[in-house]
Amino acid sequence: MSSETAAPTSVSTHILDTSVGRPAEGVALTLSVRAGREGAWTAHGAGKTDADGRCKDLPPLPDGTTHVRLDFEVEDYFATEHGQPQQAEEQQDAPRVRDSGAFFPEVAITFAVKPGEHYHVPLLLNPFGYSVYRGS
Template sequence: MSSEKPAASVSTHVLDTATGRPAGGVAVELSVRRADGAWHAAGAAVTDADGRCGNLPALPAEVTHARLVFAVEPYLSRSQSRERRTGAAFFPEVTVAFAVAPGEHHHVPLLLSPFGYSVYRGS
């Protein structure tokens, strides 16, 4: 019998609450905090047309903290152009750090609008 802890997993999706639609084309980076406290990239993906990013890698067994960085500025700039808004995106990126437990799945959705966002642990 192995004493190795099962890996934790992470998935996410991005919803544009201003348009009521999924936010496709958002680059997402997954990082993990190592024992030395530094963040190290573990994987990256881009949200699909349904706003989902489900192909992120499993986390190393010893990891207790993970971070998602959503590069939302390009998406918001495109979205604002469609809406005939002017100016740069207020949020160039959204960073979410969270605790993870071995063997658990962590779904962390981002609800995004031009001037606000929220995240939560989904299922």
């Protein structure tokens, strides 16, 4: 398959706030790319998560991209009402008050990519930890 007909390499992500069992809405993120392990990082796209915690409109990756970095700005999310639990009557098992903001003010996820593939990278987030994996 020639590069003219090859599918673009693409990235999507979403965030679930596991401390309240809901999507994390309004989290700003930046997509950066580089070519080769020693290449310089270049900002390539940015966005915010929607009401479902998803950022679906990141641009396709440029040819030659070998590594991608997603930088999530989570400190502002935990400082706003978005990161606060719902009222007890709406979600009975949610904590009523957080005792602190985010321990990790930002989360940076770096991963390798191959041409023509799609990478969905979910972030499971809470104020004191996070987990990430390659989704489908």
